[in-house]
C-alpha cells in the first residue's frame with residue numbers, strides 16, 4: 001500500500017477534515033474542520049451549489065483541481081491518521097455511493113461485485129465466496145448471475161452498496177444516495193446503509209437535501225461553510 005504517513009498527523013481513527021477549504025474561481029465554497037469517528041454518520045446539508053459534492057470529490061481525490069478547472073483546495077484530509085493528500089483515488093480506501101447506482105449494465109450482479117474486490121483476493125473460490133456472502137448479507141442470496149436490468153430499485157441500491165463495501169473502504173461517503181427512491185423504499189435502504197456503516201465502523205459523511213435523512217442518521221448535521 002502506498003499511503004503516505006504524515007509526520008504531523010496523529011494516529012487517531014476516523015476521517016478528519018482539517019481546515020479543508022475549496023475555492024472556485026476565487027470564490028470561497030467550502031470551509032470545514034471536523035473529525036468523523038468510526039461508525040459515526042455526519043450529515044452535510046447546505047444550499048444547492050454550496051460545494052457539498054465538490055467536497056466529497058475532494059476527499060475521494062477526483063475533484064478536478066488546478067487553474068484550468070477553477071478549483072483551489074486547502075487544508076488536509078486525514079484518514080485513520082494518514083494524510084490522503086496526493087494519493088490516487090484507488091489508494092485512498094474511501095468508498096462513495098451516488099444518487100445513481102452506476103451498476104455496469106453489461107455485467108451480471110456478480111460481475112459488478114467482482115469488479116470491486118481488492119486485487120489481493122486472487123483465488124477464484126475465495127472471490128466467489130466473498131461475493132456470495134455479500135449478496136446473502138444484503139438479502140440477495142442467489143442473485144449472482146442476475147442481469148442488473150431485472151432488479152428492482154431497492155435491489156439495485158443494495159447491490160450498489162455491497163459493491164462499495166466489497167472494496168473494503170475505511171470511510172464511506174454518501175452523495176444523496178436515497179433521493180431517487182420512493183418513500184417506503186427510502187426508509188428501508190437508508191436503515192440498511194446506516195446499519196452497514198455502523199456495523200463496519202466506517203466514518204460516514206452523507207450529503208443530502210432531505211432533513212429526514214439527517215434525522216434518521218441521528219448524528220451531527222453540519223454545513224459546508
Ligand SMILES: Nc1ncnc2c1ncn2[C@@H]1O[C@H](COP(=O)(O)OP(=O)(O)OP(=O)(O)O)[C@@H](O)[C@H]1O
Nearest residue numbers: 024046047048049050051052053054055064069070
Ligand atoms: N467539474 C466542475 N467544473 C467546474 N465547476 C464545477 C464542477 N463541478 C461543480 N462545479 C461548480 O461548483 C459549484 C459547487 O457545486 P457542487 O455540485 O459541489 O455543489 P452542491 O452543494 O453539491 O450542489 P447540489 O446541492 O445542487 O448538488 C457549483 O457552482 C458548480 O457549478
